[in-house]
Amino acid sequence: MVTVVLDPGHGGSDSGAVYKQYKEKDFNLKVALMVREFLLESYVVNVLMTRTKDQTVSLKARTDFANEKNADFFFSIHHNAAGGTGFESYIYNGTIPSATKEIQGIIHKEIVFTTDQYKVFNRGQKRANFYVLRNTRMNALLIEVLFIDNERDLQLMLNDKFLRDVAKAAATGVAKALNLPQKPKPQPQPQPGTGTLYKVIAGSFKEEENAEQRAKTLQSNKIEAYIYPIVINGTRFYRVQAGAFSQKENAEELVARLRTIGIGDAFIVTEGEPSEPPKPEPVVGFTITGSSVLTAETMNDFVKRVNPQAPALAQLYLNIGNLYGIRGDTALAQAIHETNYFRFTGTVKPEQNNYAGIGTTDANTPGASFATPREGVLAHIQHLYAYATKEKLPEGQVLVDPRFNLVARGSAPTWIKLNGKWAVPGTTYGQQILTIYEKMVNAEIDAANKLIDDLEKTKQQLQ
Numbered sequence: 386m387v388t389v390v391l392d393p394g395h396g397g398s399d400s401g402a403v404y405k406q407y408k409e410k411d412f413n414l415k416v417a418l419m420v421r422e423f424l425l426e427s428y429v430v431n432v433l434m435t436r437t438k439d440q441t442v443s444l445k446a447r448t449d450f451a452n453e454k455n456a457d458f459f460f461s462i463h464h465n466a467a468g469g470t471g472f473e474s475y476i477y478n479g480t481i482p483s484a485t486k487e488i489q490g491i492i493h494k495e496i497v498f499t500t501d502q503y504k505v506f507n508r509g510q511k512r513a514n515f516y517v518l519r520n521t522r523m524n525a526l527l528i529e530v531l532f533i534d535n536e537r538d539l540q541l542m543l544n545d546k547f548l549r550d551v552a553k554a555a556a557t558g559v560a561k562a563l564n565l566p567q568k569p570k571p572q573p574q575p576q577p578g579t580g581t582l583y584k585v586i587a588g589s590f591k592e593e594e595n596a597e598q599r600a601k602t603l604q605s606n607k608i609e610a611y612i613y614p615i616v617i618n619g620t621r622f623y624r625v626q627a628g629a630f631s632q633k634e635n636a637e638e639l640v641a642r643l644r645t646i647g648i649g650d651a652f653i654v655t656e657g658e659p660s661e662p663p664k665p666e667p668v669v670g671f672t673i674t675g676s677s678v679l680t681a682e683t684m685n686d687f688v689k690r691v692n693p694q695a696p697a698l699a700q701l702y703l704n705i706g707n708l709y710g711i712r713g714d715t716a717l718a719q720a721i722h723e724t725n726y727f728r729f730t731g732t733v734k735p736e737q738n739n740y741a742g743i744g745t746t747d748a749n750t751p752g753a754s755f756a757t758p759r760e761g762v763l764a765h766i767q768h769l770y771a772y773a774t775k776e777k778l779p780e781g782q783v784l785v786d787p788r789f790n791l792v793a794r795g796s797a798p799t800w801i802k803l804n805g806k807w808a809v810p811g812t813t814y815g816q817q818i819l820t821i822y823e824k825m826v827n828a829e830i831d832a833a834n835k836l837i838d839d840l841e842k843t844k845q846q847l848q
């Protein structure tokens with residue numbers, strides 16, 4: 386198990402910085418104890434402290450302690466003084482373990498992300514020849530949270546919510562930096578004889594990161610959530626549980642509430658019944674991945690009926706779509722929607738070959754340009770591929786979509802899921818694409834019916 390030594394600066398006869406009746410040592414201890422609490426609550430980690438109360442501990446005793454315990458990380462917590470404001474972090478300015486800088490970056494950023502919300506000045510990631518940094522043999526970081534002798538900083542230091550937020554950010558940063566495993570939280574179990582438990586699962590993910598993201602979203606909406614892994618048909622999923630109830634109505638209520646905050650894929654798992662058959666968690670809706678069914682001829686005719694000048698791109702959409710396992714025919718429907726039947730009535734000009742509005746974040750941004758129609762279609766298909774899958778590009782394919790890496794990979798397996806992602810807010814974006822697609826499907830059916838008619842007539846003539 387990873388061992389972290391928390392070092393609340395000063396203590397006992399050494400007050401650290403003093404301002405009015407306030408002493409640095411007290412703030413250091415308060416924050417450090419909170420960091421310990423957050424770490425132990427959520428992560429599998431061994432946390433040791435150089436002091437847990439107001440006592441005098443020499444610098445040497447602190448570093449000796451960490452070295453003796455063979456700690457993996459030494460984290461010293463201080464507050465600043467002497468004319469300044471804001472947060473800063475320090476690592477040793479001499480030879481350091483290779484990971485120290487990266488650890489500083491992760492923890493520093495995590496704290497700044499929180500302190501930014503309090504308009505705290507970010508003084509940066511610094512290096513210095515501090516005793517505790519120099520004499521510890523492991524990765525070591527020292528933070529100076531705020532300035533005790535700055536009135537505005539002091540007001541924040543006296544705000545418990547601020548200190549808790551900083552401590553939580555510090556703990557999260559430490560956990561990220563050291564890759565600490567998350568602790569499974571105790572799950573409410575059905576009591577014998579009380580029957581069934583209805584668990585609300587606010588999403589189930591193959592990637593733990595995505596589950597964490599979802600849990601964060603829930604927490605920012607004041608919904609407690611925790612993550613647990615489950616293996617279904619040999620595949621590991623990370624489930625985000627948002628609640629567990631003995632009454633089904635309560636669980637359903639929560640599912641409805643989740644829907645109002647944009648979480649439409651929540652479901653209820655029933656436990657405590659004789660057996661719970663494992664259910665696969667399928668993608669619901671018309672997928673972006675798949676095979677095309679329409680012919681290039683039908684689609685080109687469909688477009689030209691509205692805009693005779695339109696380029697004949699259907700074959701490119703079918704071929705490139707096939708290569709990526711993306712429905713090229715539906716992608717063309719999207720292009721029709723984006724370009725208004727290739728009349729380019731929006732910000733994108735025809736010569737950009739940008740059929741999907743890639744990079745047109747607002748009405749004044751013309752977006753990406755592509756050298757040829759082929760490259761434009763390729764970028765479009767690659768952008769869909771980014772949304773629909775987490776796979777690498779197919780063998781031998783070169784990336785031309787300039788925004789591929791900005792996409793939350795796999796976040797939209799269906800066309801409807803593009804709502805609010807490809808087009809913002811775009812609550813009907815996917816539906817509009819599918820409406821055009823459906824019209825083309827009907828055109829194909831009409832063409833097929835006409836073909837059948839012709840065949841029937843031919844048969845009759847032969848009789």
Ligand SMILES: [Zn+2]
Nearest residue numbers: 394401463464
């Ligand atoms: Zn200090």
